[in-house]
Amino acid sequence: MEAHAMPYYGGRAPEKGLAVYTQKVGMWVFLCSEVMFFTGLIGSYIILRFGASETWPQPGEILNIPVTAINTFILICSSVTMVKAFAASEMGDKRGTRLYTLATAVIGAAFLGVQIYEYSELLGHGFGPWSGLYGSTFYTMTGFHGFHVFSGVVCMTWATVKAFRGGYDNGNYQGLEVLGLYWHFVDLVWIILFTIVYLI
């Protein structure tokens, strides 16, 4: 089976330095800063949790694990459609590019919809950001992540419009690849958050 002999240059001649095009390097550097941002949040959570004098609720005691597991699956699905959009664009499949970018935006919005439902349910039961350390850390982490997803959905909506206008045709798929990196990163962060906040 053929191995990956060529790195993803995004159709352009590689530039000097990292040997990838500038936009991709820029996104990776931005994602590095995002790693530190979420590390700050997760690190604070760990310290606050293990130093808390109050009893920390058991998994599923307050938070709805089945609903969030489904939401995790939804976000994973959006990552697949995102990477398929990039692959389709790279291979010159215009219909696939449009279909998958649209699907990614819709599925991403669905994730936000489920999160809003979850928040409304929790708030309805009196569990808010003011509900002790558990409440404040939960809403801070999931809220910031939700904001990242929201930003991604806005960008994906724009990308979908661009795809339908043919903006990613003819090998011009760099923007989709860079946006995909952000989208997958948001998925990756949620994978960690789901485990730490909901399951442990």
Add this chain to the structure above:
Amino acid sequence: MDSTEALHETAGAGAAEAHASDHSHPRYLLVWLWLALLTAAEVAVVGFTALPKSWIVIALLVMAVWKALLVALYFMHLRFEPLRVAVVAASPLPLAVLLVMVVLQEYS
């Protein structure tokens, strides 16, 4: 075919002629299936209360890292990028560990 090779397929079907010679794409749906199965396993492990809590936590962390690696390596294509890009991508990880460890040390 080992498990790593199994996650790949050669691009070239359908409209892929233009770029098929450049590289192949991973089997994204297979990666998706792994992610879905691991998510289901995580939820199942939480409900498996017969195990000691520490074992459950370790199992959950291992599966979370496994899933994160699948996303980074195959969806973000880190596995196929030049090593320099992977180094850039991994550069905040030691700093992240350092940040948490130092604050934990300060706290304790």
